[in-house]
Ligand SMILES: Nc1nc2c(ncn2[C@@H]2O[C@H](COP(=O)(O)OP(=O)(O)OP(=O)(O)O)[C@@H](O)[C@H]2O)c(=O)[nH]1
């Protein structure tokens with residue numbers, strides 16, 4: 001059985017959502033989301049193959065987020081390469 005205190009924390013918790021667009025398609029799609037002015041989450045666009053080199057910066061950006069959506073076209077380029085790096089960083 002779950003202890004009362006953690007259960008209360010779960011009830012009070014709010015989702016902190018970040019949507020990350022990676023690569024050409026991912027960045028286009030999160031730009032489209034941003035243009036629609038949807039509220040309630042953060043949006044990050046990253047078009048780079050240097051995700052591993054910038055891991056510390058990525059972790060810093062994702063601090064405080066507890067639900068991450070990664071968006072990429074998976075064409076085998078930078079979005080494809082960066083996606084697992086972001087998944088591990090979050
Ligand atoms: N819906 C949508 N699909 C797209 C868009 N741009 C590309 N795609 C599709 O996404 C797939 C490839 O996405 P890419 O962004 O090239 O993926 P990637 O190769 O990992 O990343 P890059 O290095 O940026 O090329 C293909 O099937 C494209 O047709 C877009 O703006 N919108």
Ligand SMILES: [Mg+2]
Nearest residue numbers: 075076077078
């Ligand atoms: Mg591509």
